Amino acid sequence: MNKSKEKLSGGNRLHKFSPLFILIHVIWKSIVPLAFGLYTYSKVNSANHIIIAFAVVISAFSLLQYWFYHYWLENDKIEIKEGIFFKQHRKVPYTRIQNVNVVQNPLQRILKVSTLQLESASGGKPEAVMRVVGLDVVEELKRRVKTANSNSSATIDETQYEVAEDKKLESADYLLKVSTKDVIKFGIISQKGMVYGALIFGFLAQNQIFMMKLMTYLDLFFTIPDFTKITFAEGVIYVSVIGLVMFVFLQLMSVLWALMKFYQFQIEKQTDRLQANMGLLSKVSATIPLKKIQLYRISENPLHKFFNARTITIETAGGVNTDKSGIVMRWLAPIMKKVDVATFIRKVEPKIKIGSVDWQSLPHRAWKRVFKKGIYLSVFILAVLLTLDYLPFFSIRNYIWFVFPLTLPLAFFYAKNFVKKTGYYFDDDIICFKSGVWFGKQSFVKIKKIQTIMIHESPFDRRNKMATLEIDTAGSNLLLHHVKIPYLELHDAYQIRNFINNKLQSEDFDW
Amino acid sequence: MKDLKYKQQESEYLTMSRLLLTIIFFLVTIVLLVIGFFSETDFADIGKTLIGVWVLYFFLFWYQKAAYNRYSYAMDHQGLYINHGVLWRKKIVIPRNRVQHTDIAQGPLDRQFDLAELVIHTAGTRNASVKLVGVFREDAEDLRESLSFDESNDAV
Numbered sequence: 001m002n003k004s005k006e007k008l009s010g011g012n013r014l015h016k017f018s019p020l021f022i023l024i025h026v027i028w029k030s031i032v033p034l035a036f037g038l039y040t041y042s043k044v045n046s047a048n049h050i051i052i053a054f055a056v057v058i059s060a061f062s063l064l065q066y067w068f069y070h071y072w073l074e075n076d077k078i079e080i081k082e083g084i085f086f087k088q089h090r091k092v093p094y095t096r097i098q099n100v101n102v103v104q105n106p107l108q109r110i111l112k113v114s115t116l117q118l119e120s121a122s123g124g125k126p127e128a129v130m131r132v133v134g135l136d137v138v139e140e141l142k143r144r145v146k147t148a149n150s151n152s153s154a155t156i157d158e159t160q161y162e163v164a165e166d167k168k169l170e171s172a173d174y175l176l177k178v179s180t181k182d183v184i185k186f187g188i189i190s191q192k193g194m195v196y197g198a199l200i201f202g203f204l205a206q207n208q209i210f211m212m213k214l215m216t217y218l219d220l221f222f223t224i225p226d227f228t229k230i231t232f233a234e235g236v237i238y239v240s241v242i243g244l245v246m247f248v249f250l251q252l253m254s255v256l257w258a259l260m261k262f263y264q265f266q267i268e269k270q271t272d273r274l275q276a277n278m279g280l281l282s283k284v285s286a287t288i289p290l291k292k293i294q295l296y297r298i299s300e301n302p303l304h305k306f307f308n309a310r311t312i313t314i315e316t317a318g319g320v321n322t323d324k325s326g327i328v329m330r331w332l333a334p335i336m337k338k339v340d341v342a343t344f345i346r347k348v349e350p351k352i353k354i355g356s357v358d359w360q361s362l363p364h365r366a367w368k369r370v371f372k373k374g375i376y377l378s379v380f381i382l383a384v385l386l387t388l389d390y391l392p393f394f395s396i397r398n399y400i401w402f403v404f405p406l407t408l409p410l411a412f413f414y415a416k417n418f419v420k421k422t423g424y425y426f427d428d429d430i431i432c433f434k435s436g437v438w439f440g441k442q443s444f445v446k447i448k449k450i451q452t453i454m455i456h457e458s459p460f461d462r463r464n465k466m467a468t469l470e471i472d473t474a475g476s477n478l479l480l481h482h483v484k485i486p487y488l489e490l491h492d493a494y495q496i497r498n499f500i501n502n503k504l505q506s507e508d509f510d511w
Numbered sequence: 512m513k514d515l516k517y518k519q520q521e522s523e524y525l526t527m528s529r530l531l532l533t534i535i536f537f538l539v540t541i542v543l544l545v546i547g548f549f550s551e552t553d554f555a556d557i558g559k560t561l562i563g564v565w566v567l568y569f570f571l572f573w574y575q576k577a578a579y580n581r582y583s584y585a586m587d588h589q590g591l592y593i594n595h596g597v598l599w600r601k602k603i604v605i606p607r608n609r610v611q612h613t614d615i616a617q618g619p620l621d622r623q624f625d626l627a628e629l630v631i632h633t634a635g636t637r638n639a640s641v642k643l644v645g646v647f648r649e650d651a652e653d654l655r656e657s658l659s660f661d662e663s664n665d666a667v
Contacts, residue, residue: 317634451609451635455602462600472635497604504606505589509634 011070011081014133015113019066021132024107026059071130073140076148078118080128092127094148096120098273098292101329102138102285109283114138150271175274175347176333178265182309186335187258189303189311193250196257262334269348276329286329292316294473296332296352296444297481298341309335312345317474345444351429352444359423359434366487367419369464374411378404424485426496428503431471433483441481448507449473453497457490467493471500515592517583520645523624525579529572531620536568584643586654591631593643605641609633613655617648627651631658 034055038048064084072079077093099119108114113132118141120127178186187193204211230238263280274288295315304310312333336344342355385400414437422435431450434442456468470484488496540561547557577597585592590606614630621627627648631641646654 451633452606452638452641453604454638457596457600457602459598470637472633472638474634474636476636478636501589501604501606504609508608 011072011079012137014066014069014071014130015137017111017113018069018132019063021108021113021115022063022066023059025131026062030059031055073137073144078128078141090128092118092120094145097127097145098289099287100138100142100145101126101287103282104279104284105282108132116141174266174268175344176265176267176336178262178333178335180259180263182335183258183262183265184255185307185309186262186311187255188251189301189307189309189335190258191250191254191303192257193253193255196253197246197250258334262331265331265334267332274332274348276331278331284329288314288316288329290349293349294445294449294475295482296345296349298354298442298444299481300440302438307335308338310338310341311335312341315473315475315477315480349446351446354432354442354444357425357432359425359432362419362422362487363466363489364419365464366422366466367415369460369466369487370418371411371415374414375408378407378411381407422486424483424488426499431483431496431500433485435481443481443483445471445473445483447500447503448509450500450504451509453500455493455497461487461490465490469493469496515585515587517585517592517594520579520582521624521626521647523647524626524645525575527620527624527626528575528579532568532571532575536564539564579645582645586657591641591643591654591658593641603638603641605631605633605638607658609635610658613658615648615651615655629654 031052035052038051065082068084069082070080076095077091078097080088080090080092082088097118097120099117101117101119102114103117104114112135114135116128116130116133116138117126118128118130204214260280260282262278265276265278267274267276269275272290274290275285276288277283277285293314293316297313297315299311299313310333311331313330314332315330332348333344342353345352345354382400382403385396385403389397389400417437418435421437421440424434425432426447428447430444430446432442432444434440450471451474452472454470454472456470457466458468461467466487467490468484468486469488471482473482476482485493485496543557543561543564546552547554574597578595581597581600582593582595584594588607590604590609592602592604594600594602611632611634613632616628616630617626625648627646629643629646629651631643633639633641643651643654
């Protein structure tokens with residue numbers, strides 16, 4: 001494509017296959033869920049067809065956007081004009097573009113095009129989503145962004161400390177390449193199949209007609225026994241065979257998910273950013289500027305321990321984390337050997353020396369508080385069971401009293417392990433927190449990425465002169481593990497708070 | 512940090528929230544009485560409900576005082592500190608250079624008492640916006656003024 005010529009004219013159009021992919025995108029995002037919803041929750045009738053036909057007509061209008069989308073690659077910026085009724089004209093200087101993310105699904109690979117997503121530091125929505133452009137445009141844009149950024153980084157001090165470290169790594173060797181065997185292992189570890197299993201189960205439970213059809217098909221292969229007439233042994237065999245089949249199915253689903261997403265996962269470090277490539281059918285190529293990473297999280301569940309592996313995920317500010325129309329990039333290493341974790345993180349972020357983290361444990365008496373919680377919980381379970389016993393059809397009085405002897409050792413074991421597995425650490429650069437008796441998680445946050453600091457004191461905390469310290473970062477997932485250290489000695493909590501607060505005064509937040 | 516001077520909310524804020532509480536409970540009472548007059552419901556039941564409602568009122572009336580007593584804030588060269596919570600107490604620090612921008616919000620009732628709410632936005636998630644309630648409008652503006660730091664060195 002020759003830019004100089006088109007710059008004079010009305011600018012570049014998107015690739016000529018673009019309308020096809022816009023259509024696919026619209027169908028996938030709006031019509032498929034609509035049809036799915038309508039046919040799942042109600043019987044098939046003509047009203048449904050009308051609604052869907054209407055939706056198709058409406059979405060056909062979205063094709064128009066192709067003829068109203070123009071872009072120019074200037075020397076120092078990209079200009080984009082789009083919109084049918086509400087025109088938008090955007091100029092994004094190359095120096096401001098942080099990420100050039102590329103997604104290619106199989107069809108796009110055949111046609112040699114890709115969806116391109118440009119992100120600036122502003123966070124939130126991507127600066128531009130170009131669906132779709134030719135690969136030559138992608139390369140050209142990447143080249144321009146790279147030259148623009150390398151020219152300016154000498155004057156802007158944003159990469160001060162990373163630059164020196166990276167001179168050695170400049171040769172862009174891969175930080176991590178995940179073999180297919182490891183991807184399969186990761187599938188098993190993730191147990192993502194459960195999600196899909198639950199979805200299928202939910203779908204079947206909702207959709208009676210479909211369920212009936214499935215049952216009749218199943219009847220062709222083997223007969224479902226009448227559970228009132230078979231012996232106990234037969235029942236056990238039957239249930240365990242079904243269980244085994246489902247178990248294998250879930251494992252296969254998990255592995256399939258992992259292969260789809262992480263096939264040939266590889267990550268490399270370029271001066272101030274990471275470049276990740278992955279995917280079996282849809283290829284994803286994403287860049288993660290190092291300074292946008294807010295939190296590193298290392299997870300280990302029992303299966304991780306079985307395979308002697310760990311998973312490392314990240315949280316980033318804005319862009320790369322939001323799934324508005326682009327890429328969710330939160331995997332730094334889906335799976336890697338436990339022994340390699342420390343060196344890997346050190347290579348990514350020289351300041352985080354997790355090899356030398358000297359974990360501090362919670363005060364010893366914290367276990368008593370956890371144990372007490374366990375006791376209260378078993379008392380609660382006992383009370384529920386006792387109430388149940390008063391209902392007709394339940395005669396469990398003779399068994400109820402086993403609850404205490406069974407749960408108390410469990411609570412004791414849990415409390416002791418809780419204190420053992422929970423720990424924290426902080427120094428001039430990072431604050432870390434680890435917890436989880438069965439599902440271990442470790443979170444690492446660079447001090448300068450901290451936004452606010454909170455101290456919680458519950459009535460129980462106050463009685464024990466303890467407190468919980470929580471820190472807030474940008475782009476944090478509310479449901480996942482973060483730095484929230486419970487059962488701290490009160491003065492320790494305040495000491496950490498003041499330490500961080502003092503540190504933050506000299507460190508401006510730089511996204 | 513030790514010699515921070517914590518300030519209470521303005522007493523007008525307590526008056527205002529109690530006034531609001533009273534208005535709501537009077538409205539509830541009127542609705543219940545109307546139901547009592549125009550429906551088949553036994554009036555004794557309405558009476559019992561009303562007693563429950565007003566017991567709740569006096570509890571909340573007391574609770575607001577407790578919450579007011581426990582709410583305090585302070586500001587120094589490092590940032591803004593807000594403490595609140597009656598049983599579960601929370602103490603939050605917003606470092607000065609983590610403030611993204613600030614809003615001042617004022618409801619109709621706030622205006623009667625010349626009160627305002629200072630909303631401080633950070634780049635965080637759980638505390639993406641922190642509210643400081645129960646301050647006079649001028650104080651809110653002063654706080655806002657002193658929170659906005661020199662942005663010239665903030666290069667993204």
